[in-house]
Amino acid sequence: MIELYSWATPNGHKVHIMLEECGLPYRVHPVDIGAGDQFDPDFLAISPNNKIPAITDPDGPDGKPISLFESGAILLYLAGKTGRLLPADTAGKYEVLQWLMFQMGGVGPMLGQAHHFRIYAPEKVPYAIDRYTNEAKRLYQVMNKRLARSKYIGGPTYSIADIAIYPWLRSWKNQGIDWSDYPHLKGWFDEIGARPAVQRGVEVLAARRKPITGDKEREILFGQSQLNQHR
Structure with missing residues (x-):
């Protein structure tokens, strides 16, 4: 059984959805990032x-245990373990991988900054809000154009690229997005959101997550606590 260390965030949901899609048995260990659970030495060991998510698999490569962090790496591992949601042919695989990297290097970091400056920052910085809202809109347009000519983000079949991107778009309101500007992407978003495994995945730990409203939570997530762990 896979041991999953996670929280109800977009990056966490990516792995929750993947595990549900693959039908792999897993056990969830909540890591409350607002309370500082991510700094526990046992969690830092893996x-x-x-950062969440992380997994351990007692039945890893060659039957040996393995632990992994970084959601993109975990998606690739689970795809390799199950032979699902990543094309077997070389060209198809790399078509998916480029869009997975697009999510890891663009969609996640940029939309995360949009969330931060629009919602969580203690002071409103107009330049930062405009900068990341505009970048969110640009990324949505890239995806909209892609889906005007491709059924799924990574090609003709549903893949880990779709799984990686979908959870980040669930907070579209917080990103300053108007869906009417992105009709192809909206159609894809609705289709992915209707998948039973996706619906199960986004509910994992969802009831335990609370809004980040206090200075203590903000300090744990964005302040000196992050730096202190790496000294």
């Missing part, structure tokens, strides 16, 4: 960047 996730040295103190």
Whole structure:
């Protein structure tokens, strides 16, 4: 059984959805990032960047245990383990992988900054809000154009690229997005959201997550606590 260390965030949901899609048995260990659980030494032993999600698999390569952090790496591992949601042919595989990297290097970081400056920052910085809202809109347009000519983000079949991107778009309101500007992407979003495994995945730990409203939570997530763990 896979041991999953996670929380109800977009990056966490990516792995929750993948596990549900693959039908792999897993056990959830909540890591409350607002309370500082990510700094626990046992968690840092498998996730040295103190970020969720992370997994351990007692039945890893060659039957040996393995632990992994970084959601993109976990998606690739689970795809390889199950032979699902990543094309077997070389060209198809790399078509999917480029869009997975697009999510990891663009969609996640940029939309995360949009969330931060629009919602969580203690002071409103107009330049930062405009900068990341505009970048969110640009990324949505890239995806909209892609889906005007491709059924799924990574090609003709549903894949880990779709799984990686979908959870980040669930907070479209917080990103300053108007869906009417992105009709192809909206159609894809609705289709992915209707999948039973996706619906199960986004509910994992969802009832335990609370809004980040206090200075203590903000300090744990964005302040000196992050730096202190790496000294």
